[in-house]
Amino acid sequence: MNKIAGRRQFLKLLAGSSAIGALAACAAPAAPGEGSQAPVTPAGGEPGATPQAVMDTGPRVGGTYRIVAGGDFVKTLDPGSAEAFEDWWSVGQLLFNMPYAFDREGNFYPDLAADLPKISSDGKVYTIPLRKGVKFHNGREMTAEDVKFTIERQLWPEVYSWGKSYLNTIVGAQDVLDGKTKDLAGVKVVDPYTVEITLDRPQAVFAALMSITIFGVVPKKEVLDAGQDWGTKVVIGTGPFKFVEWQPQQRAVFERNPNYFKPGKPYIERVELNLNVEESVRLLRWESGEADFLIGIPPAEFPRILADENLKDVLRSTPTMTVHRFNIHMTAKPLDNLKVRQAIAHAIDKNAVVKATGAPHIVTDSVFAIAMPQYDPNFRSNYQYDPDKARALLKEAGYENGVNVGKILGGRTRASPEIEVIHAQLKAVGIESEIVLGLYNSPEIADRLRSGDITLHILSWSASYPDGYDYAAPLFTCKAREAFNRSNYCNPRIDELLDKAEGLPLTSPERIAAYREINDIMVNRDVQSVPLFNQQAFQLSSKRVRNDLLHPIYGLPVLEDAWIAM
Amino acid sequence: MQAQAALPGIKETIPAQHTWLGGVWRRFLRQRLAVLAGVVLLAILLSALLAPVIAPYDPEKIFPEGLGNPLPPSDKFWLGTDGRGRDLLSRLLWGGRISLAVGITASTIALSIAVLVGGLAGFLGGRIDYIIMRLVDLMMSVPSFFVILLLVALLNPSPLAVIFVIVLFGWPYPARVFRSEVLSLRRRDFILAAQSLGAPARMIFVRHLLPHVLPLLVVYLSLSIPGAIFTETTLSYLGLGVPPPTPTWGSMVLDGQPYYRVAPWLVLCPGLAIMLTGVCFNLVGNGLREAIDPVRKER
Numbered sequence: 001m002n003k004i005a006g007r008r009q010f011l012k013l014l015a016g017s018s019a020i021g022a023l024a025a026c027a028a029p030a031a032p033g034e035g036s037q038a039p040v041t042p043a044g045g046e047p048g049a050t051p052q053a054v055m056d057t058g059p060r061v062g063g064t065y066r067i068v069a070g071g072d073f074v075k076t077l078d079p080g081s082a083e084a085f086e087d088w089w090s091v092g093q094l095l096f097n098m099p100y101a102f103d104r105e106g107n108f109y110p111d112l113a114a115d116l117p118k119i120s121s122d123g124k125v126y127t128i129p130l131r132k133g134v135k136f137h138n139g140r141e142m143t144a145e146d147v148k149f150t151i152e153r154q155l156w157p158e159v160y161s162w163g164k165s166y167l168n169t170i171v172g173a174q175d176v177l178d179g180k181t182k183d184l185a186g187v188k189v190v191d192p193y194t195v196e197i198t199l200d201r202p203q204a205v206f207a208a209l210m211s212i213t214i215f216g217v218v219p220k221k222e223v224l225d226a227g228q229d230w231g232t233k234v235v236i237g238t239g240p241f242k243f244v245e246w247q248p249q250q251r252a253v254f255e256r257n258p259n260y261f262k263p264g265k266p267y268i269e270r271v272e273l274n275l276n277v278e279e280s281v282r283l284l285r286w287e288s289g290e291a292d293f294l295i296g297i298p299p300a301e302f303p304r305i306l307a308d309e310n311l312k313d314v315l316r317s318t319p320t321m322t323v324h325r326f327n328i329h330m331t332a333k334p335l336d337n338l339k340v341r342q343a344i345a346h347a348i349d350k351n352a353v354v355k356a357t358g359a360p361h362i363v364t365d366s367v368f369a370i371a372m373p374q375y376d377p378n379f380r381s382n383y384q385y386d387p388d389k390a391r392a393l394l395k396e397a398g399y400e401n402g403v404n405v406g407k408i409l410g411g412r413t414r415a416s417p418e419i420e421v422i423h424a425q426l427k428a429v430g431i432e433s434e435i436v437l438g439l440y441n442s443p444e445i446a447d448r449l450r451s452g453d454i455t456l457h458i459l460s461w462s463a464s465y466p467d468g469y470d471y472a473a474p475l476f477t478c479k480a481r482e483a484f485n486r487s488n489y490c491n492p493r494i495d496e497l498l499d500k501a502e503g504l505p506l507t508s509p510e511r512i513a514a515y516r517e518i519n520d521i522m523v524n525r526d527v528q529s530v531p532l533f534n535q536q537a538f539q540l541s542s543k544r545v546r547n548d549l550l551h552p553i554y555g556l557p558v559l560e561d562a563w564i565a566m
Numbered sequence: 567m568q569a570q571a572a573l574p575g576i577k578e579t580i581p582a583q584h585t586w587l588g589g590v591w592r593r594f595l596r597q598r599l600a601v602l603a604g605v606v607l608l609a610i611l612l613s614a615l616l617a618p619v620i621a622p623y624d625p626e627k628i629f630p631e632g633l634g635n636p637l638p639p640s641d642k643f644w645l646g647t648d649g650r651g652r653d654l655l656s657r658l659l660w661g662g663r664i665s666l667a668v669g670i671t672a673s674t675i676a677l678s679i680a681v682l683v684g685g686l687a688g689f690l691g692g693r694i695d696y697i698i699m700r701l702v703d704l705m706m707s708v709p710s711f712f713v714i715l716l717l718v719a720l721l722n723p724s725p726l727a728v729i730f731v732i733v734l735f736g737w738p739y740p741a742r743v744f745r746s747e748v749l750s751l752r753r754r755d756f757i758l759a760a761q762s763l764g765a766p767a768r769m770i771f772v773r774h775l776l777p778h779v780l781p782l783l784v785v786y787l788s789l790s791i792p793g794a795i796f797t798e799t800t801l802s803y804l805g806l807g808v809p810p811p812t813p814t815w816g817s818m819v820l821d822g823q824p825y826y827r828v829a830p831w832l833v834l835c836p837g838l839a840i841m842l843t844g845v846c847f848n849l850v851g852n853g854l855r856e857a858i859d860p861v862r863k864e865r
Contacts, residue, residue, distance in 0.1 A: 280826070300649060300824035303635040356650055358634035413805025414820050417634065420650050420811050424628045435810050437723065 061256070063564030064270040065545065068282045069295040071275035077246065078231030079216030080154045080161030086273060086295065088213055089556040094254050094271065096216030096237035099128055099147065100207060104318070104551050104558060106371050106466050108208065112142065112217055112238065114193070116207070123202030123503055128210075130193040134261045136219045137242045144189040149220035151197075152176055152184035163214030169206065171198045202503035204511070205469045212464045240266040240560035249276045260560070267563035286540055292564075293548065294540040295556065299417075302358035302538070314541045316557065318550040319362060321369040321463040322535040323471070326422060328528055329487045332452030335405055339397035340431075341527040344405070344456075345383030346390035347429045348422055354533050356417035361533040367471065367519050370534050371552050373507050374468035374515035381531075382524045390429040402430035409445065409457035410435035418458055418532065449486040459484070460535065465553065467506065468515045472498055476518060489528045494518050590781075593857035600853025607846040610839070614662035621656040626811045628652055636829035648818070648832055649825055652811075658835055661813035664725060665802075666843070668814075669795035672729045676736030676794070677787055681779060684741035688748030689771050699745070702738040710735040714797070718806040725808050728801055732794045740786050747779050781858040788851030792844035799840055815840050 071086040082091040092098070099113040110116060112134060118127040134142045154161040155176040167173050172185030186198040199206060209215070219236050226234035235243035238261065241254035254271040277285065279298045286294035297305055305311055326348065334340050350363045365381040368374045383389075394403060405426070410419045415435050423435055436454060438445040448454045461484070463470035474483045477498060478490035497514040504511035522529045537555030541548050548562035595601060613620065622644070631637065632651030639646045645654035687698040714731045721727035751757060752775070760770050795815075801807040802816025810817060815836040822832025 279824075298824055300826075300828055304828050352628075352630055352633055355630070355633040358649070410810060414817070415810035417650050421628060421633065423811060424626060427626075437805050437809065 059264070059267045059546075059563045060565070061267050061563075062269050063544075064272060065268045065293065065548075065559065065562070065564065066272045066274065066291045067293045067295060068274045068277045068285050068291040070277065070279065070282070071249075071273070071295075075248075076231035077235045077243065077252070079150075079218060079237075080159060080163060080214050081231065082213065083162040086275065086556075089554045090252060090254070090273065091216055091237075092213035093239075093551065093554060093556065093559060094241040095235055095239040095243060096213070096218070097134075097239055098211050098213065098215040098217070099130075100211045100215075102208075102211055102466055102553060104549060106552070108211070111211075112147075113210075117210075119207075123204065124199045126197045126199070126206060127190070128195045128197065130195065131261065132193055134238050135259050136222070136238055137236045137257060138219070138222065139259070140219060140222075142217060142219070142238055143192040144195045145192070146217055146220050147195045148184070148187045148189050149223070150215065150217045151187050152182065153218070153223070154214055155184060156182060161214060163212060166209050166212060166214065169199045169201060169203045171200050204502065204504055204506050205467055208465045208467050208469075208506065241268075241271055244270075251275055262560065266560040268559060271559065286542075289542075292542045292545050293557065297538055297540060299358045305540070306360070306538075311540065314543060316537075316539045316541050316548065316550045318537050318552045318555065319370050320535045320537045320552055320555045321371050321466055322460055322555075323364065323367060323369050324361075324418070324458055324460040324532045324535060325367060326530040326532055327457055327459050327487045327489075328530070329406075329449075329452045329455040330489045330526070330528055332406060332455045332488075334397070334399070334403055335455055337397050338527060339393045340399070340403060340405065342383055343390040343393040343397070343429065344426065344431060345381065345527050345530045346386045346393065347426050347431060348530055348532075349385040349425055350532050351385075352425070353418050353421050356421040357533075358417070359536065359538060361535050364531045364534045365523060366534075367476075367522050367529055367531050368468045368515065369463060369466070369471075371466045372463070372468045373466070374512055374519070376516050376519065379516070379519060379523075383527065383530075387429045390431075394430055399430070402432060404432040406455035407434050407436045407453065409440065409449065409454050410437050412439050413437060416458070422458075446486060450481070450488065452488065457486070458532070459486075463553075468518075469498075472515070472518060476522065487528060489526070491521055491526060491528075494521060590854075590857045594853050597853045597856065600849050600856075603846040603849035603853070606842065607850055610662065610843055610846070611666065613659055614666050617656075617659035617663050621653075621659045623653040623656045625652060625656040625660040625813050627656075636825055636832060638829070639831065645835055646829065646831055648821055649829070650811075650821075654818075654832065654835055657813040657818055658815075658839060661815045661818050661836060662839060662843075664808055664812065664814040665795050665798055665816065665840070668725055668728055668732070668798045668808075669791045672732035672736060672794040672798075673787055673791045675729070676733045677740055677783060677790065679733065679737040680740035680786075681744050681776070681783055683737065684744030685748045685771065685775060685779065687741070688745035689752060689767075689775060695745070699742070702741055705735065705738040706742075708735075714801070715804065715806060718801055723801075723806050723809055728798050728807055731801075732797050736790065736794065740790070743786070744779055744782070747782055748775055751775055751778050781854075785851055785855040785858065788847050788854060792847040795840065795843060 069086045079091045097112045101111040114129040114131045157179045170186040188196040240260045242257045244253040246252040252273040256269045354361050477495050501511045501514040544566045546565050548557035551558050629651040632647030637647040687695040717731050799816030802814045803820045818836035825832045
């Protein structure tokens with residue numbers, strides 16, 4: 001509740017808006033079994049159509065996996081501060097492991113932990129058994145001390161971390177944040193393989209929080225020894241790949257960790273991440289075979305690439321946990337009038353909006369992502385596309401001859417296709433608006449949004465774990481008006497429902513029901529938000545690579561399962 | 567420069583008052599390339615002016631069939647549609663209106679200021695000249711493009727803001743040119759004559775000096791309009807021009823750029839329009855210069 005959104009989402013927004021194409025989605029190819037080591041039949045392709053060599057090889061060790069990416073945000077590979085996109089994925093999928101994780105299907109499983117946490121009956125104490133014999137890249141064994149250090153270090157005032165707000169329910173967090181102590185009282189080392197975390201109130205979502213990359217376990221002694229070099233020159237984790245080198249804004253290189261705690265994995269010998277490559281150049285380099293994996297297909301090329309039968313085998317896609325919503329300021333005139341908001345909702349043709357992006361994202365009526373347990377597949381907005389109803393509502397509201405609803409935030413340097421389409425759709429029913437350009441994240445634009453100078457905007461928000469809490473806390477509550485609720489939206493009922501749900505088990509029907517009521521309030525009762533689509537990620541791999549399937553949280557591949565077939 | 571007085575014995579066929587303009591016109595017509603450019607330019611200007619009448623569609627209308635996937639040229643859409651399903655031809659015509667209007671207005675204002683300021687500096691001389699010229703030096707030593715970017719961002723992008731910044735940085739250089747022109751004119755006999763007849767300075771400036779820099783002004787105008795259009799285009803390209811969805815040539819290039827492989831005409835059409843306009847203005851400008859001032863060809 002008192003969690004203010006982390007900076008991570010802040011930057012993910014940035015990545016999301018510029019790379020919406022990058023992370024777009026479509027009907028996911030039938031995914032092969034999770035973690036299976038059997039050869040994978042490429043989705044949609046008849047076995048006969050693919051080169052024989054492909055079919056014969058099971059997982060094999062070797063080869064270099066070359067990636068071209070945008071990645072101009074990459075600053076460091078410290079789990080607490082890697083927050084943009086490629087860096088965040090490198091931390092979460094290549095270099096480090098968290099105590100827990102979600103697999104591609106959204107199943108929660110212990111990763112560095114040996115088992116699910118034991119939760120005390122009052123819901124406040126989490127006892128986490130750790131896996132034995134897990135080695136850091138330098139050969140030292142990971143222990144409970146390292147886990148404790150990982151968590152408390154995030155809160156040290158001198159350490160930058162985007163995840164500080166995720167940790168503030170841990171007992172003693174405030175003292176560490178304030179610099180009074182370096183020791184986080186709420187995290188106890190019971191024995192070398194057991195950690196006990198005490199929260200100041202029951203928070204069911206805490207187990208899921210331990211899957212976020214900020215929990216990527218770092219080696220205590222080595223981090224302290226490295227000092228300023230940690231994260232840039234020295235990066236030591238437990239992950240499937242070891243850090244080799246990193247040239248800022250240019251490239252990062254990783255190599256296979258032969259002592260990975262999952263026997264046999266990974267298979268790829270070397271991963272090269274080429275950063276900061278311009279969008280169209282990226283595609284050219286992928287086409288010329290200089291790269292095995294392209295992060296960020298130019299949106300303009302989507303229709304062509306999706307229609308290309310030859311690319312079916314190499315196209316990787318997954319629905320992500322990013323929902324794009326059209327948000328309406330609640331107190332600016334004339335939008336404080338519910339009928340005007342209803343008219344806006346009726347005026348928007350979501351299918352056309354998705355079409356304008358060029359990629360088949362999934363049209364949605366829900367403020368929650370499809371991968372979240374709170375998502376209700378049967379939910380329908382009361383305000384489906386219907387220009388006549390929109391006009392009728394405007395008439396009822398007394399705006400028979402049209403109404404000007406102010407400014408729409410259009411995009412950074414040019415209006416996004418979605419915004420231009422919505423602008424035209426609103427105009428078609430008599431709702432005039434003006435597109436202004438600017439960056440959602442800039443303080444100036446943030447103020448203009450809050451004050452209602454800019455009344456309408458699309459918010460694309462990526463959750464860090466598959467649960468609606470990561471949307472609700474920073475976006476929907478009254479308190480979140482200090483964070484990313486920039487439409488001056490405050491419905492006390494939502495706060496009440498979230499408070500009620502906070503202590504309930506993640507998948508308890510009561511909790512889910514509370515969240516679904518929130519969805520209904522936002523979409524149907526208050527019409528604060530018009531959910532547009534659930535983004536899908538689309539990336540291009542190559543024929544020589546197997547099983548580099550995308551993870552919905554990252555929109556990027558799970559490389560510990562992938563291998564190079566030729 | 568002056569109209570040739572008819573020699574005794576030769577029949578005057580041209581009325582004296584037409585001689586100068588007529589001469590300019592005749593000399594201009596002799597330059598075929600400039601004339602051709604003039605015709606093309608006229609066509610461009612007319613089509614932009616008549617966009618509301620001749621454009622096949624509303625330039626902001628979205629045709630769902632073109633959404634996300636630009637349609638190639640066809641009967642329905644002569645130049646195809648852009649990535650947002652809007653008719654490219656209509657946008658090109660309407661976009662020309664803004665680009666040309668901004669370019670022509672900004673250049674005209676900038677040059678008027680330049681003539682006045684430069685002319686006064688040259689004419690009055692002394693301390694005023696010194697102050698004005700140092701100001702000009704100052705303006706010219708500023709890396710204008712970055713200041714333009716900053717200013718437009720501060721002013722909030724709009725056609726007026728774009729005109730303002732073009733004018734702000736457009737006047738100093740021509741002001742210097744006009745100053746030197748006036749300096750040389752000032753020592754001419756006819757000015758001395760006017761002065762010795764007791765004509766007031768204001769009258770000399772308005773009646774005798776300004777008319778003489780007019781030809782230079784026309785030439786400069788036609789040469790600086792493309793520059794102003796380019797600035798507008800560049801600003802639009804950087805997202806600092808006229809706000810969307812209003813089309814301008816620059817923003818059309820920007821919108822079309824991501825499609826450079828799947829639908830190259832999205833960039834080519836506005837790009838060619840910009841280029842053609844620029845080339846035509848330059849050719850016409852050069853033609854005018856030669857026509858007005860056949861002696862000083864190489865200036």
